[in-house]
Amino acid sequence: MFHWLEKNPFAFALGVFITIAFAGLVEIVPNFAESARPLVGTTPYSTLELAGRHVYINNSCNACHSQLIRPFKSETDRYGHYSLSGEYAFDRPFLWGSKRTGPDLLRVGNYRTTDWHEHHMKDPAGVVPGSIMPAYKWMYKNETDIDTAYAEQLTVASFFKTPYTFTKDIGTENARMIPMKDGSTTYIEMGDTLEDAKRLALAEAKLIVADMKDEDVKDAVSKGKIPEIVAIIAYMNSLK
């Protein structure tokens, strides 16, 4: 049988393909729909948070930081409750990482503050002596790309039915209400237009900057510009 296969390239290739495709079908398909369901209380990212998530990805923070807490006492002691599948429902892409050169960040918003991040990103070893994390000073100068974050919100809202609510739909039946743990519901606002989205992001940035000390960053925000550091802090603070 095998000698025959080795003389018939097409049958051989077909045989190989069936053999390799098999495992993927069995392992991936069965739980696919179920695993994508959000938990009660899991909300999609705001425009500024999503822009911050892009800053996180652009700088490959995930190369050194995980976002996955395993169900061991040592991990829950250090980082908080272990990960649940539904928490990640709005994460496109997932950012679990594969290496912890630095600590896990899945719930960093619970125990680090805006102020802490501001100093740490500028001089990690100054805040945590012995740290080998590089400084990210360009984030204090580079402007955040709100456009792409908004484009992504529009895309996931239309393509994946991610529950975002346009400003114009708030209070109407078109609002996408999200159930919360305490029984209430909430919505995540998304600008009707790009200009609205920028206005919303700036309003959120102003709340963050109120807790910051860097004069240049404060200055930029007061002029309507959002440096990347503000966006990434918004994202860090949202990780809970």
Added chain:
Amino acid sequence: MVDRPLEYDYTIAKLFMMNAIFVGIVGMFVGVLIAWQMAYPGLNTFLGEGLAEYTNFSRLRVLHTDSVIYGFVLSSVWSTWYFVGQRVLKVSMAESKTLMMIGYLHFWIYFAASAVIVVSLLMGITTSKEYAEFEWPLDLGITVIWLLWGASIAGLVGMRREKTLYVSIWYYVATFLAVAMLHLFNNLEVPTYFLSGGIGAWYHSVSMYSGTNDALVQWWFGHNAVAFVLTTPIVAIIYYFLPKESGQAIYSYKLSLLSFWGLMFVYLWAGGHHVLYSTVPDWVQTMGSIFSIVLILPSWGSAINMLLTMKGEWQQVASSPIIKFMILGSTFYMFSTLEGPIQAIKSVNAIAHFTDWIVGHVHDGALGWVGFTIVAAIYHMAPRFFKREIYSKSLMATQFWIQTLGIVLYFTSMWIAGITQGMMWRAHDEYGNLAYSFIDTVTVLHPYFTLRAVGGTLYLIGFIMFAYNIYKTTSAREIDESELQNASPMGA
């Protein structure tokens, strides 16, 4: 016609070889640089604060992994394909203008795409998915490159004079099919520019899958990208070059069969071991763990087949540096494919995951098995490309020992680092509190990071000696034409 040996055309093979050596040096240099950055973080700004964004560990790390995997290794694999393919199928590229054109397109589109990839990664344009960081325009380019290779395989196989496909061809075909499947499914993404009516970066996309599903698909891809870029084509290479170089027939056909089909079936299941104790379904994790152990069989099958091919001819290991590279490569393959399954056992993974032990594991496979087998293959091909003798045999031997020392330093230091960190993370004191803060588990690693960087530097030095040796070979003493060009790989 019957008695005239075929004139093989190595133009494309040579182009890929030169690219492999060039990108190999760049990719390994970046690897060495980021290794030193981990030991001495000041090096993150070694070109000054102004360029810090582009010399930073996090930006360079992707450049390292992608350039060695898809630059160095893939170029080498394709170089051997355009060499081995012609020879075991008994057709010359020169016989078909179409095939030559496909070859040229394959190389130059790949070369251009590589340049774009380097720039985009430095700029931070990435999807974040490991080894699949490229945004959708590049993914489309990669698909074109891959299909061109497929066309080359189909063309050469279609024109073949030798009807039976040699083992190496099985592995090349499997590589082509599996990576095509993995690449397509893992990179399903939605371009945001078009769905938002033209807002934001045109190249940006969002993953088709979310959260846990995204992780599951990614590590199905991630694990098997390793399998089908860093394993199966390397097995293809050694199945051709070891018998050729040693003059020994492959030890066992049945073992080749068993290993091939075993590997095809088992490898794809094992991806789950990258997401143990995560939120993917428990049964998927268990399957990943079990199949990782089963994977020892087909992996060792190939490796043992290689070692036993040397039966009765072991003196060649002492006398020939090329055989040295291949035999130590196969040995590292055995070592690495035993280490991997051990790390995939759930209780071991609890300590090993997220630590440098995993990095060590990747590198004893990549540096020892992949790197050494490729080096041996190029040392075998270069005299046939240029019709010259290898410039210096003693330089080859020196390279071998320097690189071997480098690998040993690399994996031993990462073993210790990984297990130390894994144990410190989980340590509790007598009151049940965590014994160490996170930073304690970082500072303790400094000596091991330094040792690893030294090991990497040695390997790079060896690789530069290799590049020099090949460069000098292009103008070395001419070879006397006595080789029987149409001998079968089994019997040469």
